[in-house]
Amino acid sequence: MNVMLSSPSTLAPDVASSQPILDIGDVTLQYTARHLSILATYKVSAQVFEADRFVLLGPSGCGKSTLLKAIGGFHKPSEGEIRLRGRKVTEPGPDRMMVFQEFDQLLPWKTVIQNVIFPLIESGKAKTRKEAEERARHYLDKVNLTKFADNYPHMLSGGMKQRVAIARGMAMEPDILLMDEPFAALDALTRVKMQDELLELWDDTHFTVLFVTHSIAEAIKIGNRILLLSPHPGQVKAELNGLCRADAAGPKGKAFERDIHDMLFAHKASDEVRHHG
Amino acid sequence: MADVIATEPHNFRPEIRSEPANAEAFGVVERRLTLWEQLYGSGPVRKAFILLILAVVWEVYGRSVDNSLLFPTFGETASALVSGLATGDLLMRIWTSLQVLLMGYAIGIVAAAVLTIVAISTRLGEDFMVTLTAMFSPLPAIALLPLALIWFGLGAASLIFVLVHSVLWAVALNTFSGFQSTSRTLRMVGRNYGLRGWRFVSRILIPAALPSIVTGLKIGWAFAWRTLIAAEMVFGVSSGQGGLGWFIFQNKNMLDIPAVFAGLLSVILIGLFVEGVLFKLLEDRTVRRWAMQS
Numbered sequence: 001m002n003v004m005l006s007s008p009s010t011l012a013p014d015v016a017s018s019q020p021i022l023d024i025g026d027v028t029l030q031y032t033a034r035h036l037s038i039l040a041t042y043k044v045s046a047q048v049f050e051a052d053r054f055v056l057l058g059p060s061g062c063g064k065s066t067l068l069k070a071i072g073g074f075h076k077p078s079e080g081e082i083r084l085r086g087r088k089v090t091e092p093g094p095d096r097m098m099v100f101q102e103f104d105q106l107l108p109w110k111t112v113i114q115n116v117i118f119p120l121i122e123s124g125k126a127k128t129r130k131e132a133e134e135r136a137r138h139y140l141d142k143v144n145l146t147k148f149a150d151n152y153p154h155m156l157s158g159g160m161k162q163r164v165a166i167a168r169g170m171a172m173e174p175d176i177l178l179m180d181e182p183f184a185a186l187d188a189l190t191r192v193k194m195q196d197e198l199l200e201l202w203d204d205t206h207f208t209v210l211f212v213t214h215s216i217a218e219a220i221k222i223g224n225r226i227l228l229l230s231p232h233p234g235q236v237k238a239e240l241n242g243l244c245r246a247d248a249a250g251p252k253g254k255a256f257e258r259d260i261h262d263m264l265f266a267h268k269a270s271d272e273v274r275h276h277g
Numbered sequence: 278m279a280d281v282i283a284t285e286p287h288n289f290r291p292e293i294r295s296e297p298a299n300a301e302a303f304g305v306v307e308r309r310l311t312l313w314e315q316l317y318g319s320g321p322v323r324k325a326f327i328l329l330i331l332a333v334v335w336e337v338y339g340r341s342v343d344n345s346l347l348f349p350t351f352g353e354t355a356s357a358l359v360s361g362l363a364t365g366d367l368l369m370r371i372w373t374s375l376q377v378l379l380m381g382y383a384i385g386i387v388a389a390a391v392l393t394i395v396a397i398s399t400r401l402g403e404d405f406m407v408t409l410t411a412m413f414s415p416l417p418a419i420a421l422l423p424l425a426l427i428w429f430g431l432g433a434a435s436l437i438f439v440l441v442h443s444v445l446w447a448v449a450l451n452t453f454s455g456f457q458s459t460s461r462t463l464r465m466v467g468r469n470y471g472l473r474g475w476r477f478v479s480r481i482l483i484p485a486a487l488p489s490i491v492t493g494l495k496i497g498w499a500f501a502w503r504t505l506i507a508a509e510m511v512f513g514v515s516s517g518q519g520g521l522g523w524f525i526f527q528n529k530n531m532l533d534i535p536a537v538f539a540g541l542l543s544v545i546l547i548g549l550f551v552e553g554v555l556f557k558l559l560e561d562r563t564v565r566r567w568a569m570q571s
Contacts, residue, residue: 074465091468094470098465102462122480
């Protein structure tokens with residue numbers, strides 16, 4: 001583990017600004033289900049910098065999705081605060097575009113290109129319809145969907161729908177792109193392809209992205225910085241630097257994966273047996 | 278290595294590798310449907326066929342009864358309908374009914390929209406709508422007619438009042454349930470775009486709830502027709518010119534039963550037109566195109 005922590009971050013060469021884009025400060029989140037108030041995360045802190053591929057990693061029940069929704073402005077922290085470029089997050093807004101896990105996140109009554117154009121117009125990001133359309137075409141081209149621009153979402157496969165959602169998010173050029181397990185509902189082959197494409201897109205534009213996943217392998221592949229959360233409630237277990245891409249695919253990546261797995265589950269294994277046995 | 282595989286217990290079967298056959302091997306991959314297949318595949322043709330069968334059954338039964346006072350044949354009804362339309366009398370009646378109907382329908386929809394927006398804005402509004410709907414939805418509009426006559430007199434206002442009552446609850450209830458069943462993800466997407474208030478309702482909720490809204494509009498339309506014809510029959514002439522219901526009632530009194538049937542048939546024909554053409558166009562262009570409804 002120490003080896004990994006000390007491995008130099010060779011990623012994100014243009015991390016220049018010293019001010020974090022996103023500052024999560026001691027955030028405690030609670031939600032109510034039935035008659036219970038459940039603690040989702042407890043005093044989680046983290047900072048995301050420009051051009052980071054920041055991954056929130058943890059087993060189910062660690063509050064990582066709740067934390068992402070709080071950053072999206074859908075959920076108020078009961079303690080602590082979330083700041084985006086110094087401004088406190090109080091409500092949802094187009095400066096934090098979200099990519100959801102669900103395939104139904106595209107508006108079914110709009111074509112693919114209309115789905116990308118719509119938020120550009122509604123948020124005033126694009127001044128004219130023409131500008132919005134050019135931008136939408138540019139980003140649809142980036143995700144290789146130019147041919148499907150005039151199709152309705154129901155004609156697309158799951159992977160294509162997620163690509164539209166990513167194009168839509170990127171076209172808005174938000175301060176940060178929030179991705180909530182965007183590839184979790186895809187089949188394994190498509191998932192690997194989408195991960196590669198996401199990295200290619202990042203190489204292209206160096207956007208800032210916050211990526212939630214429960215897959216350790218995915219976190220290692222995608223992230224240049226990985227925040228490990230422990231479950232019930234989510235607390236910071238570690239914040240690690242990612243590996244460079246060549247290492248992530250090789251034996252170093254495997255070792256890193258084991259390390260993270262041990263950190264998340266090792267001393268819990270005995271508990272698990274007692275709970276469920 | 279090969280030896281190891283050969284001794285595996287499940288590998289006694291030989292491996293199979295094959296090349297896909299040439300296209301010529303199976304002849305035509307695509308072919309045009311035959312005329313019969315095309316006809317059977319067309320909804321309007323199938324429906325027209327059913328209507329034709331019904332008309333034939335009607336004609337045959339009418340002839341076997343052989344009493345136009347009890348059950349006029351399809352031919353007699355059709356000729357009564359044509360002569361009614363030709364003299365313009367029936368056309369005027371239909372027009373009178375449609376005017377009142379559209380007025381009541383429109384007011385009912387606007388009222389339903391207001392009620393639903395109140396219902397989705399606050400929790401108290403929701404309770405208000407649910408309670409009102411539970412109270413008034415089961416109340417037959419016709420039962421309100423005597424009261425309406427006292428309140429609004431013998432004019433079209435009374436008819437419009439009962440029409441609004443028959444349209445309002447069906448449309449409001451369906452629209453509201455459509456809003457409620459809008460997926461959480463779509464709502465979050467809308468709010469993520471920064472949409473709030475009316476813009477959120479009009480850009481996200483209404484299109485997302487359109488299948489339910491259209492269903493509500495259809496039910497409302499059917500309720501409105503029923504109520505109107507019944508009300509006109511009870512209520513008779515309004516301001517000199519009676520509607521379709523009155524036409525039916527009047528001809529019954531004169532024992533001109535083919536004309537009564539012609540009146541009923543025109544209600545049916547208008548219903549078929551609205552359902553089969555207007556609502557179908559609306560659905561084809563919206564919910565069906567977006568695959569929100571099959």
